[in-house]
Amino acid sequence: MTLDADVIIVGSGPAGAAAALELSKITEVLMLDIGHSAPEESPGVDRFVELxxxxxxxxxxxxxxxxxxxLRSPFFRYVTRSWRELSPIHSSDFKGELSLALGGLANAWGSGLYEFDDTDLRGFPISYSELQPFYLSLTKHIGISGGGDEVASVLGSRECLLPPMPLAGTLKALYAHSQRPKVKAFLHRNRIHIGRQRLGILTEPHRGRPAYSFDGKDFFRPWKAAIYNPAYTVRELEALGKLRFRRGVLVKQFKEFPDRVRVDAVDLSSGQPVEFSAKRLLLGAGAINSARIVLQSFKDYSTRLPMLENPISFVPFIHFASLGSDSKENSFTGAQLALIFDGPEHRDRVQGSFYNLSGVLSSxxxxxxxxxxxxxxxxxxxxxxxxxxxxxxYSDAPNPASFLSLSTEGALELHCPARRFGKVEGKLINALRKMGFWSAPFLVRYAEGGSSFHYAGTLPMREANDSIGFSTDRFGRLNRCKHVYVVDASSFPLLPAKNLSLTIMANAMRIASKLVL
Amino acid sequence: MPRIAPGQSDTLHLEIAFIFREIFDVNAQQEAIAAYSCFHTVYGTSLLTRKGVNMTKVLNRRLDVEAIEFFLRTRYPGNLLTCKLWACAYLYEAQEGVAPRGRIQVRLGRLTSPLLCLVILTWFGVRSAVKWLKGGLQVYWHHLL
Structure with a gap:
């Protein structure tokens, strides 16, 4: 039997790209994905069409x-194109999106790249020290900008960071207020910490990519190389001949043999079934689609897999002293400031990101x-x-109300109800008022189920591998399998209140580094 | 962009021209007019389910579209006129390349004082209350629903 590669990776998002990056040191990788891409950049695009x-x-x-x-922006439509037809989900409460694009949902991410510390990793069978070398390697590879202030210790190591993104508008004022000694003391008494974000946005040229320049079009032009996207890593490895990327392939299931694993897929251009074989299979299609592939492979229509996602809420606020200022002042459209809250109002640490409202259409x-x-x-x-x-x-842990299962028609039945808290919002509104920013509880909005886009926990990592249900061992190997590994957030047993992308990547590299071929 | 029937296109042309003049104090350009027709084609099915308003009467009698919209927005959120006005705001923004400005705001373009902003907001509050009453009267007097 001829193998197509030593290793097949399914999915080209953060997990797949990072696993390929690590594996490219030892072998050539075959990556399978549908891989929708951004339209070609054309110079004379019509403003109506662009906006x-x-x-x-x-x-x-x-x-x-x-x-x-x-995701609504015309040139970003490729990010969520065709997932409803190709990866159907039946749900009354899931309002999220999936991506079949090269780079996955990271094509439209907020670029927040944080490390999980040992507090975040409580409940994981791994510790920070096991991820740390990969965090560092990724920081160098991606080019992460960030500050050295009081939230830095929570967001991760300060090694090799690029200078932080400049602040602008209301949030510049907010940061200045938060650093005043009296306000800072008040915030600390209330277990609130505000500091600079850690972002996958270049503030200096880095590894052939240019530094970020403001043009107010971040939401409309997907070609900004200063904002990291895992697709860059995939293309870079492809150009170096270390990765073969097979586009237009929808993976349905796998089958294990004693010496190999076979992947059954459909070539979307011909509609014909195609097969690929390798020594090892790494699933990095995202927590929902990796779970689908596993359930389809075992033809399991009864098991309910846990489903985690970060519940989120939005607190709008206003700075009266800034009334009349220009809403389009030069500022990037990602999160500008980070907030960490670890008071008694919530069981776990809570993380916040501050955004201004520039960049999108005012209408x-x-x-x-x-x-x-x-x-x-x-x-x-x-x-x-x-x-x-x-x-x-907010963080999330397995609960009976959130789960997914596979129907006999091949669609996923997904339950992901919205959750509301409220005590933390009240506390943070008080803190905002203390800093001269006004908000009120009636302005708070709670997101619907699935709309954080942070999905995890469907195939959780456990200390001891077991044969009940579906889970992975600490090295990502799927129970009941010898050659199949899970490298995406499916394997997170818990979901801390932090952007998870960097940890998905670091964990994928960790698993890839331990792979024995 | 998708095409629309000629007769309906004329009505939509008049609608967008009227709204642009009354609300934004600018003329709608050809591209915006074409896009407004396209909006009704693409989202037509959904718009049919909204609480409707007799636009022909609004246009022919040159009624206060801002007042009527505000009244309807408070009574029937997501009504057809609010959708049309919202669409026009997007088309204005694409046409001019700047955030949509109202007839009044053009004169306040240089204003940067926070205190003056608060004063003007208070004035807009009072003005909106008057508009609401006027809109309500016009809706019932002219049988617009």
């Missing part, structure tokens, strides 16, 4: 369910103000620039 789209996709929130601005907010049209238009011009949003992430 709103050929079919006015950018205006969809007027009459369709809410979709985040970046998105037209009816978020309580006046007639002229008053609301005045607010867009003079009030929006003084506003910001604190996005709060």
């Amino acid at each position: 709103l789209g050929e079919r006015l996709e950018g205006m969809s929130i007027i009459s369709e369910p809410y979709l985040s601005p970046k 998105d907010f037209l009816f978020d103000f309580p006046f007639s049209a002229s008053g609301n238009l005045f607010c867009l011009a003079k009030i929006l620039g003084a506003m910001g949003v604190l996005q709060i992430y």
Whole structure:
């Protein structure tokens, strides 16, 4: 039997790209994915088409369910293209999105790249020291910008960081306020820490990629090489001849043999089934799609797999002293500041990210103000620039209400109810007021189930491998299998309140580094 | 962009021209007009389910579209006129390349004082209340629903 490669990786998102990066040191890898890509950049693009789209996709929130601005943006539509047809989900409460694009959902991410410390890794059978070398290696590979202030110790090591992104607008004022001694003492008494973000955005040229330049088009142009995307790693390895990327392939299932594993897929261009064989298979298709492949492989229509996601809430606020300022002041559209809260109001540490409201179309907010049209238009011009949003992430642990299973028709039945907290928001609103920023509990919005896009825990990692249900050992190997490994967030037994992308990548590299061929 | 029937296109042309002039104080350009027709084609099915308003009467009698929209928005959130006005705001933003400005805001473009902003917001609050009453009267007087 001829093998197609030593190792097959399914998925080209953060997990697949990082595993390939590590494996490329020892062998050539075959990567399978559908791999939708951004449209080619063309210089003379029409402004209507760029901002709103050929079919006015950018205006969809007027009459369709809410979709985040970046995913709604015409040139970013490839990120979520065709997943509903190719990876069907039946759910009444899952309002999230999946991606079949090269680079996965990271094509539209907020670029927050944090390390999990040992507090975050409680419940994992691995420790920070096992991930640390890979965090460092990724920091050098990606080019991560960040600060050295009080949240730095929680977000991870300061080694090899690029200078932090410059702050602008309301959030520049917020950071300045938070650093005043009296305010800082108040924040510390309330177990609140505010500091610079750690982002996969280049503040200096790095490994052939340019530094970030502001043009206010982050939400409309997917070609900004300064903002890291795992697709860059895939293409780089491909160019070096260390990875073969097979695009347009939908992986359905795998079958193990004593000396190899066979992957059964469908070539989407011909509709024909195709097979690939390798010594090892690494599943990195994301927590939901990797779970689907496993359940399909075992034709298991009864097992309920746990499903984790970070519940999130949004706290809008306003800085009255900034009223009248320009809402389009030069500032990147990712999170500018990070917040860590570890008070008694919640069982686990809570993480927040501060965003300003520049970058997206102002019309998105037209009816978020309580006046007639002229008053609301005045607010867009003079009030929006003084506003910001604190996005709060909560941790998640397995619970009976959130799970997925496979139906006999091949669709996933997914239950992912929205959850609301509230005590933490109240505490943080008080802190914002103390800093001169106004907000109120009635303004807080809670996201619907699945809308954090942080999915994990479907095939959890356990200390001792068992044969009950589906899980992996500490090296990512799927129980009941000899040659199949899970490298994405499926294997996270718990989900801390932190952006998980960097840890997905570090863990994928850790698993890849231990792989015996 | 998808095409729309000629007769309906004329009505939509008048609608967007009226809304652009009344709300934004600018003329709608050809591209925005074409996109407005496209909006009704693409999202037409969903728009049909919204609480409707007799746009022909609004246009022919040159009623206060801002007042009517505000009244309807408070009584029937997501109504057809609010959707149309929202679409026009997006088209304005794409046409001009800047955030949509209202007829009044054009004169306040240089304003940067926070205190003055608060004063103007208070004024807009009072103005909106008056608009709401006016909109309610026009809706019922002219049987717009």
